[in-house]
Amino acid sequence: MEKLLEVDRLTKVYSLGSMISRTRITATDHVSFYIKPAEIFALAGESGCGKSTTARMILGFEEPTSGAIIHGSKREVGARKVWFTEGVQAIFQDPFSTFNPLTTVDWYFWETVQNYKLAGSKQAAIALIDQKLRGVGLSYEEFSGKYPNEFSGGQLQRISIARALLTDPTLLIADEPVSMVDASLRMAIVNLFKELREQYGVSVLYITHDLATAYYVSDRIAIMFRGNIVEMGAVEQVLMNPRHPYTRLLRESIPEADPKKRWDKPIILAELEHEEYLRHGCKFAGRCPHVTEICKTVPPPDISIDDVLVKCHLYSDHSVQF
Amino acid sequence: MKVLRDLFRDYRFCVSSIVLVLILILAFLSLFAPYDPTLWNVVPRDLRPSAQYLLGTDSNGQDIFWQATFAVRNSLIISLIAALVSRVIAILVGMVAGYKGGSTDRVLMFVSDSLLVIPLFLIMVMLAMLVRQNMNLVVLGMLLSFFGWAWDARLIRSMILSLREREFTQTAVLSGTGTVRLVLHEYMPFAMPLIFSTLINNISWAISLEIVLAILGLVNLNIPTLGTMLNWALFYQSIMLQRWWWILTPVALSLCLFIALYWLSVSISEYLDPRTRIQRVGA
Amino acid sequence: MKQTILRTEDLKAYYVLDLHGTQKVVKAVNEVNLEIRENEVYGIAGESGCGKTTLLKTLFGAIEPPLRLMGGRVLYRANGDELDIISLGSEERRRLRWEFISYVPQGSMSVLNPVLQLKESYQDFLASHASGKTKAEAVEIAKQHTIKLGLPRNILEAYPHQLSGGMRQRVTIALATILKPRVIICDEPTTALDVVVQRGVVQLLKDVQRNLENTIVIVTHDMGVQANIADRVGIMYAGKLVEEALTETIFAAPFHPYTRYLIDSLPRFGDKTTRGSVPGSPPSLSNLPSGCPFHPRCPYALNICAEQMPELVNLALSHKVACWLVGEGVYGKAA
Numbered sequence: 001m002e003k004l005l006e007v008d009r010l011t012k013v014y015s016l017g018s019m020i021s022r023t024r025i026t027a028t029d030h031v032s033f034y035i036k037p038a039e040i041f042a043l044a045g046e047s048g049c050g051k052s053t054t055a056r057m058i059l060g061f062e063e064p065t066s067g068a069i070i071h072g073s074k075r076e077v078g079a080r081k082v083w084f085t086e087g088v089q090a091i092f093q094d095p096f097s098t099f100n101p102l103t104t105v106d107w108y109f110w111e112t113v114q115n116y117k118l119a120g121s122k123q124a125a126i127a128l129i130d131q132k133l134r135g136v137g138l139s140y141e142e143f144s145g146k147y148p149n150e151f152s153g154g155q156l157q158r159i160s161i162a163r164a165l166l167t168d169p170t171l172l173i174a175d176e177p178v179s180m181v182d183a184s185l186r187m188a189i190v191n192l193f194k195e196l197r198e199q200y201g202v203s204v205l206y207i208t209h210d211l212a213t214a215y216y217v218s219d220r221i222a223i224m225f226r227g228n229i230v231e232m233g234a235v236e237q238v239l240m241n242p243r244h245p246y247t248r249l250l251r252e253s254i255p256e257a258d259p260k261k262r263w264d265k266p267i268i269l270a271e272l273e274h275e276e277y278l279r280h281g282c283k284f285a286g287r288c289p290h291v292t293e294i295c296k297t298v299p300p301p302d303i304s305i306d307d308v309l310v311k312c313h314l315y316s317d318h319s320v321q322f
Numbered sequence: 323m324k325v326l327r328d329l330f331r332d333y334r335f336c337v338s339s340i341v342l343v344l345i346l347i348l349a350f351l352s353l354f355a356p357y358d359p360t361l362w363n364v365v366p367r368d369l370r371p372s373a374q375y376l377l378g379t380d381s382n383g384q385d386i387f388w389q390a391t392f393a394v395r396n397s398l399i400i401s402l403i404a405a406l407v408s409r410v411i412a413i414l415v416g417m418v419a420g421y422k423g424g425s426t427d428r429v430l431m432f433v434s435d436s437l438l439v440i441p442l443f444l445i446m447v448m449l450a451m452l453v454r455q456n457m458n459l460v461v462l463g464m465l466l467s468f469f470g471w472a473w474d475a476r477l478i479r480s481m482i483l484s485l486r487e488r489e490f491t492q493t494a495v496l497s498g499t500g501t502v503r504l505v506l507h508e509y510m511p512f513a514m515p516l517i518f519s520t521l522i523n524n525i526s527w528a529i530s531l532e533i534v535l536a537i538l539g540l541v542n543l544n545i546p547t548l549g550t551m552l553n554w555a556l557f558y559q560s561i562m563l564q565r566w567w568w569i570l571t572p573v574a575l576s577l578c579l580f581i582a583l584y585w586l587s588v589s590i591s592e593y594l595d596p597r598t599r600i601q602r603v604g605a
Numbered sequence: 606m607k608q609t610i611l612r613t614e615d616l617k618a619y620y621v622l623d624l625h626g627t628q629k630v631v632k633a634v635n636e637v638n639l640e641i642r643e644n645e646v647y648g649i650a651g652e653s654g655c656g657k658t659t660l661l662k663t664l665f666g667a668i669e670p671p672l673r674l675m676g677g678r679v680l681y682r683a684n685g686d687e688l689d690i691i692s693l694g695s696e697e698r699r700r701l702r703w704e705f706i707s708y709v710p711q712g713s714m715s716v717l718n719p720v721l722q723l724k725e726s727y728q729d730f731l732a733s734h735a736s737g738k739t740k741a742e743a744v745e746i747a748k749q750h751t752i753k754l755g756l757p758r759n760i761l762e763a764y765p766h767q768l769s770g771g772m773r774q775r776v777t778i779a780l781a782t783i784l785k786p787r788v789i790i791c792d793e794p795t796t797a798l799d800v801v802v803q804r805g806v807v808q809l810l811k812d813v814q815r816n817l818e819n820t821i822v823i824v825t826h827d828m829g830v831q832a833n834i835a836d837r838v839g840i841m842y843a844g845k846l847v848e849e850a851l852t853e854t855i856f857a858a859p860f861h862p863y864t865r866y867l868i869d870s871l872p873r874f875g876d877k878t879t880r881g882s883v884p885g886s887p888p889s890l891s892n893l894p895s896g897c898p899f900h901p902r903c904p905y906a907l908n909i910c911a912e913q914m915p916e917l918v919n920l921a922l923s924h925k926v927a928c929w930l931v932g933e934g935v936y937g938k939a940a
Contacts, residue, residue: 160493262832
């Protein structure tokens, strides 16, 4: 099976504090996953779980403490090298921060075309840019010479995608691309990802905390909690039949757009999240309804059940039932 | 131009630009001066202002009006050299230190902080005494510029540090932009108001420092500048002898210059401030 | 039939901006007629830039330049009288606020003073609004209140930076409700919060409403949250209220084309079929289209839609719509 991008035991540890007392926060803890060609892979979790850190490490904006990133045949690559970013591009969460408010938006397009030598002449360049813009539902005329604040958030995010597609990448890393876009316009962007996969064979690493769109658009999904991947597999399996207690909690807490499905049970909320990072053993032990003694001391192993990888002690004995 | 029209709405810009234009005309007039400013006794001494000698004459036998044109011209030249050279140094140091980070940053900031911490005045006095014989406009300008960049380098550096974390930096990197082009194209527009206002402040600072050095007698007193005029006026006790036309000329000119420069800097940097600029862009 | 506690009459509030000579008028609230009742949760939904936050500011009476009231009234029924909050004097308005109406603004997790412990923030607040209590009594009241709402016992001893965003949000809501207001206005209380924490905040709001039997006006673009908490929902578009109905009706049988697009575009679990989204972009509030603001994007637009703005009319019991398609027959069946 061909792997477009593989992440192997990627770890990032931040050291905070002064010389006298330092706390070490493990933002990502031996995270491993791979992405296949023409696949939408979702990396989901709440804020602070390490998904954005993982993306930044893949792109080279952050140095991993240990672990490797494998793309093609090279290990540990970064964004500063042109050949990597030709095949791997990214879009970010806030469309208004993605572009310099004091520069016209098309500057980034011209830069990309020039630096990657994508067109021979100005005519060819305009044709290429126009083609990519039409692919996201915009046109060259309505975009040329304008500043970021002349567009809406949804339009700007689509322009950002068009720029990322200029080099015909094989992998698009989308870091929370729709969380700042209105609910009514999200589908347009998310449908674009589907189209990219189906028509052009582009893979997307879709990083999000919105499980509803993750379910809608992705093929496989990995759920992250406090730096660990706790469950990973086909999205149908993971989200419709969650096995890890945290995934269950997430799944239940999503407000469904259906007044008949209201929440009835109240939930307990953890107080100080940074304590969870410092736990030995399973980081979810503090609020897991099925916690046992071993959970508090021994980190849970990765267990494979029905092609789904679950990081939980509950499944290490074979006959555990819910 | 739309830019000028917008700027002229601000009364401070209007007044300051008029004053500065007048001062520049004054400096330009020095080219037509009938007397050589370095000579003495070209005219009768200590005459009050009259039709023939517009601002009177001084105790050295010079016409104050024409002396003033040279003074203004030379002061401006010194301060412009000082300000421009120190801007260039500040921008280079600030941007390199801010973007590169790491040990480059530490070394550059160490140098810059040392210049801030060392008592500037004493060093300046010492250096001025050493160079006094060879002092001319350019030398003095360079001397002043050497001390004028440290503060602003740090300001620019902190601005670059914060801009580096913004997402559009990442977009530019993903677009394949090299470091130099990125810093110049992406960060300069943000740094412009800062650079511009510090440029003008630096001009004011250089003029005032030159005046101080001149009053202490540490510059070549034969070259007429605002400072040397003051020095000579004080030397000849013009206040006590009630020769007000002599001492008032450099004082009034300096004051006008300082206020005009300040208003210019404030109005332009308000106009260039990214926050108000973003509102105007595309509006 | 519940009593109306808050209503607006043809409310118009615009931002008048003067940028270097050119004037720009942003019609954020454009003739809005609301009727909100006691003991209900009223949700206002809409895209960003539709005027929801401005509407809330107007409801709270916080109209400062460049926002200007161009017409209409905001009437509260307090103690049997109807008070127009905007025309009140500042002292009466201050008394009305927090004791009768309470406002939880957007991003309110950032309004807590970072150098004070929470109990000191509470003290300052109570001191100005509940006179006659000593500091110790005020802290005690605050403590009881937070415990009753399910927050940790010693949360008042903490500093804001020690708490997560969600916890701060819940504390801010607790602060807003300590004087038992009859109307609580919340602006996007759950945006930027994680899913699990969001559930906690929604739970808190529901508990508060159930205990005090008061009114909550909640603005959020998250339809899932609306479905979970609101009794009635009003949909706002380009500064106007375009549809208002019971929550069940809005989700099961929306009428206005914009609402229909909105509901259809929501992803649901168990269903991976392709969903569409609203075509085009929302209009700029300073440059509104003529007639109905939605007509450029509406697939059912009639000629009259480009000329005249439709009024909010009763479609059915508790269901109001502002659309020229009312009475046009069964257009919906074709869609």
